[in-house]
Amino acid sequence: MRAWAVVETGKPLQEIELPTPEPQGAQVLLEVTHAGVCHSDLHIWEGEYDLGSRGKMRLTDRGVVLPLAMGHEIVGRVVKLGPEAEGQGVKVGDVRLVYPWVGCGKCAACQRDEENMCLTPRSLGVYQNGGYATHVLATHVKHLVDIQGLDPALAATYACSGVTVYSAVNKLMPMDPEEPIVLVGAGGLGLNAIAILKALGHRRICIVDVDQKKLDAAREEGATDAVLVSGDDTTKRILDACGGPVAGVVDLVNGTQTARFAFDALRKGGKLVQVGLFGGELSIPLPLMPIRALTVQGSYVGNVKELRALIDIAKQGKIPPIPITREPLRNADAALNRLREGKVVGRIVLTAEAA
CATH class of the missing domain: 3.90.180.10 (Medium-chain alcohol dehydrogenases, catalytic domain)
Structure with missing residues (x-):
């Protein structure tokens, strides 16, 4: 062959x-x-x-x-x-x-x-x-x-x-369909995640990316909110788009920068599901984990x-x-x-x- x-x-x-x-x-x-x-x-x-x-x-x-x-x-x-x-x-x-x-x-x-x-x-x-x-x-x-x-x-x-994001978003469920889910990355994984969330009946989907063209494609796919990564205020932009801290983030990039702003966007009881392999590391303030009952979970395919x-x-x-x-x-x-x-x-x- x-x-x-x-x-x-x-x-x-x-x-x-x-x-x-x-x-x-x-x-x-x-x-x-x-x-x-x-x-x-x-x-x-x-x-x-x-x-x-x-x-x-x-x-x-x-x-x-x-x-x-x-x-x-x-x-x-x-x-x-x-x-x-x-x-x-x-x-x-x-x-x-x-x-x-x-x-x-x-x-x-x-x-x-x-x-x-x-x-x-x-x-x-x-x-x-x-x-x-x-x-x-x-x-x-x-x-x-x-x-x-x-x-x-x-x-x-x-x-x-498909199966990677299907497995990842199901780790956030059950969740109210109007509760914002944040997806970091608007590449093939991100677009499939939007499509699958819509298929599961979820209605509030916020997409985050560095590329406006990819954000536009995500909007066409059905994302309700879009955040362009620029500077050090990405967490604030996510909170503004979603109306406050969020219950769930799926990081499809999973680099040092994205993990940081994704973690900082979580509300009490929130969960960050890490999927991407971009690389780096995340430093977590340990007292916040129990005080805010946060979850950081990896998801492999x-x-x-x-x-x-x-x-x-x-x-x-x-x-x-x-x-x-x-x-x-x-x-x-x-x-x-x-x-x-x-x-x-x-x-x-x-x-x-x-x-």
Whole structure:
């Protein structure tokens, strides 16, 4: 198979030939038709995360091995089934969304279908080859989700961008629909978060970003309030837009600056859900945590049960589509660089030539 892979961190992706996997057990081989380009791909490509005063965490420390075909938002056409995948509701020719956040398959978390919490992760596009390739190997037939009736390019984004924000916003629920929820970041995650909140019936959504063009797109998606980050008064701008301190913030950027103003915007009993991987650190005044009964919680992607629930909502037509830009798979490197330069509104989805 052909892959557009990270061969050396920080260097252009290279088109290389890799052995086409042979499905074993309950595995399924698919021909990739669509692969989303996610911001977390940039961190993998760069090879490290910023841990603030603790320095850098390198991807090699997490067990990432190069060369690697990234891409974890994958839709593909089934081309071959492992012997144990036969008769499990999937046949050759079917188009399926691939759940990528897989684990060891044996621990208690994996047995609960909560593989994103597995202590020995094997995520597609991170620890094993993903969607920036002509073929991908799904580790189990249960990780294939039927997307019949949905635009496959949009559906691909639900495997990460969609399920990540779905899991994150549900960590704030239940909440009165008129209670402002603040979303930090108006990229692909932010636009999907707005769409999903609207699908869940939430009506007050405040979006925060440094880019007015992205804020305009968020308004079109359904955000009721928008705050442009400028200077040191972002917390005040959020409070002014929302009518005071807020009950819930989802930080889809999660850098030192955004975490600070997001935390400072919380009311008593408020919760900050941290999703993004931009990096840095947050210094918290410890007495405020109990005095104001605050919660700071990380949220890592989502599990396959949440992905199936999200796709069910999408099939009901309740989730407004986000802007999608389609690019051929061979343009993976250029697409990644456009994302790095902040030139993407919504999501780029790489497509096979015939898709």
